[in-house]
Amino acid sequence: MPCNVIAIANQKGGVGKTTTCTNLGIGLATEGMKVLLVDCDPQGSLTISLGHSQPDQLPVTLSSVLGKTMYDTELSPQEGILHHSEGVDLMPANIELSGLEVSLVNVMCREKILKQYLDEIKSGYDYILLDCMPSLGMLTVNTLAAADSVLIPVQAQYLSAKGLEQLLQTINKVRNQINPKLKIDGILLTMVDNRTNDAREISALLRETYETKLKVFNPDIPHSVRAAETASYGKSIFAHDPKGKVAEAYRNLTKEVLKLETQRQKSKSDLLR
Ligand SMILES: Nc1ncnc2c1ncn2[C@@H]1O[C@H](COP(=O)(O)OP(=O)(O)OP(=O)(O)O)[C@@H](O)[C@H]1O
Ligand SMILES: [Mg+2]
Numbered sequence: 001m002p003c004n005v006i007a008i009a010n011q012k013g014g015v016g017k018t019t020t021c022t023n024l025g026i027g028l029a030t031e032g033m034k035v036l037l038v039d040c041d042p043q044g045s046l047t048i049s050l051g052h053s054q055p056d057q058l059p060v061t062l063s064s065v066l067g068k069t070m071y072d073t074e075l076s077p078q079e080g081i082l083h084h085s086e087g088v089d090l091m092p093a094n095i096e097l098s099g100l101e102v103s104l105v106n107v108m109c110r111e112k113i114l115k116q117y118l119d120e121i122k123s124g125y126d127y128i129l130l131d132c133m134p135s136l137g138m139l140t141v142n143t144l145a146a147a148d149s150v151l152i153p154v155q156a157q158y159l160s161a162k163g164l165e166q167l168l169q170t171i172n173k174v175r176n177q178i179n180p181k182l183k184i185d186g187i188l189l190t191m192v193d194n195r196t197n198d199a200r201e202i203s204a205l206l207r208e209t210y211e212t213k214l215k216v217f218n219p220d221i222p223h224s225v226r227a228a229e230t231a232s233y234g235k236s237i238f239a240h241d242p243k244g245k246v247a248e249a250y251r252n253l254t255k256e257v258l259k260l261e262t263q264r265q266k267s268k269s270d271l272l273r
Contacts, residue, residue, distance in 0.1 A: 001126055001261070001265075003122040003123065003125050003126060003127070003128060004126065004127050004128070004148050004149070004261060005118060005122065005127075005128045005130065005146055005147045005148050005149075006127065006128070006129050006130065006147060006148065006149050006150070006151055006185065006257075007130045007132055007140075007143040007144055007146070007147035007149070007150045007151070008020055008021045008024075008129060008130060008131055008132060008150075008151050008152075008153065009130075009132040009140060009143065009144070009150050009151075009152060009167065010132075010134070010152050010153055010154060010163070010164075010167060011134055011135050011136045011140070011163060011166065011167055011170075012134060012154075012155070012163045013134035014134075014155070015153045015154060015155040015190060015191075016153040016155065016188075016190035016191060016221065017131055017132060017134075017153050018041070018045045018046050018049060018131050018231075019049075019190070019227060019230070019231070020151070020153050020188060020190065020221070020250075020253075021037055021046055021129050021130075021131040022037070022046065022049055022050065022230070022231075022236055023230075023236050023237050023238070023246075023247075023250040023253075024129060024151075024250060024253055024254060024257065025037045025088045025127070025129045026084075026086045026087065026088055026236040026238060027236075027238070027250050027251060027253065027254030028126070028127050028254055028257070028258070029086065029087035029088045030086075030087065030238065030254075031254060031258060033126040033127050033258075034124065034125045034126045034127075035087070035088045035089065035125060035126065035127045035128075035129065036081070036088070036089045036090070036091065036121070036124075036125045036127075036128045036129075037050070037088055037089070037090050037091070037128075037129050037131065038062060038090075038091045038093075038118075038128060038129070038130050038131065039061075039062060039090070039091065039092050039093035039131050040062065040093065040097075040114070040130050040131055040132050040133060040139055040140075040142075040143050041093060041097070041131055041132065041133035041134075041139075042093060042094070042095050042096070042097040042098035042101070042133065042139075043095075043133065044056075044092065044093050044094045044095070044097075045131070045231070046090070046092075046093070046131040047061075047090065047092035047093055047094065048231065049230070049231035049232075049234065050082075050084050050088075050090050050234060051084065051234025051235075052082070052092055052234075053234075055092055055093065055094035055095075056094045056095060058080075058082075058092050058094060059080075060079055060080030061080060061091075061092050061093050061094050061096060061097070062080075062091050062092065062093040062097055062100075063093065063094070063096040063097040063099065063100040064079075064080060064096075065079060065080055065091070065117055066100055066113050066114065066117055067100060067103075069113055069116050069117045069120075070103075070104075070107050070113055075117075075120065077120060077121050077124070078121075080092070081121075086235065086236055086238070086239060089125075097139070101137060101138050101139045104138050104139075104142075105138065110138065110142075111138070111141050111142055111145045111174075111178050112142070112145050112146075112178070113142060114130075114139075114142035114143060114145070114146045115142070115145050115146035118146050130143040130146070130147060136166070136167070136170050140170075141170075141174060141178075144170070144171060144174040144178075144179065144182060145174060145178045145179050146179075147179070147182060148181065148182070148183065149182065149183040149184065149185045149260075150171060150182065150183070150184050150185065151185045151186065151188060151257075152164070152167065152184070152186070152187045152188065153187075153188045153190045153221075154187050154188065154189055154190065154206065155189075155190050155191050156189045156190070156191065156192045156199055156202045156203045156206060156220070157202060164187075164210075168184075171184065184214055184215075185215065185257065185260055186214055186215030186216060186217050187206075187210055187214055187215070187216045187217065188216075188217045188220075188221060188253065189203050189206060189207075189216065189217075189220040189221065190220070190221040191221065191222075191223040192220040192221065192222055192223060193222070193223040194220075194222060199223075203220055217253055217256055218252075218256075219249055219252060220249070221246060221249045221250065221253070222245045222246055222249060224241075224244060224245060224246045226240060226241040226244050226246060227241075227246040236250075237250055238250070238251075
């Protein structure tokens, strides 16, 4: 199977990107996939939520390997990659990544530095998930340029729809100018509190609005304090609350994502027939 690179993106903050990256990544690893999670956010939330509470003290992070890629310095393939006990690899990040984003501005092929780096290491993986930062700046453009597809977590709120339009426009621009094969896997509604009428209405409305043009994953990810706790334990929801509804939802999302790949392989082989 070729490596699938999925960017988990939404420029709106706090919508569940990092939580989805952790749990989908560990879900895929549990299904036997070789998975690398890449922290593409200078906040280092993914790094912290996988148990490295002080990312600033890590000797090698995404900014160091991208820096080497930018200046054509020799890089050993596994440099800086950490391993998590639940079966995924992690390329960590810390605040130094924001300095690197600034220096990207003056570099040739600045939108493709992350892609160049991933091309060096992707043969060892079935899935690489990119945890994006909440902005549409140069680092996020790099993730979209490097990705095969984008998965968009959206918190079920009235205000979400407008930001989503902006993100879709950016994806289109990247498609037209840098990465014509970039696909959208779909929208994932997160933190849905089905106990309130409001949330149920909003989630139905978002589904109606977007289902005509995009896949909206089924089921939604429910709201649960157990999910919010996982980051501070450095574990996935499968380890923290395996029987809960959020674990169940992320298990289903994992199956949906695996199904997407099977469908793509099938339509490719149908085309070749
Ligand atoms: N299903 C859920 N139920 C309750 N809380 C959740 C759920 N998913 C995530 N959270 C919490 O919501 C907050 C935001 O989630 P997360 O960090 O995954 O979002 P993000 O989009 O990565 O944020 P940022 O834009 O800052 O990177 C976190 O405190 C997280 O623990
Ligand atoms: Mg995050």
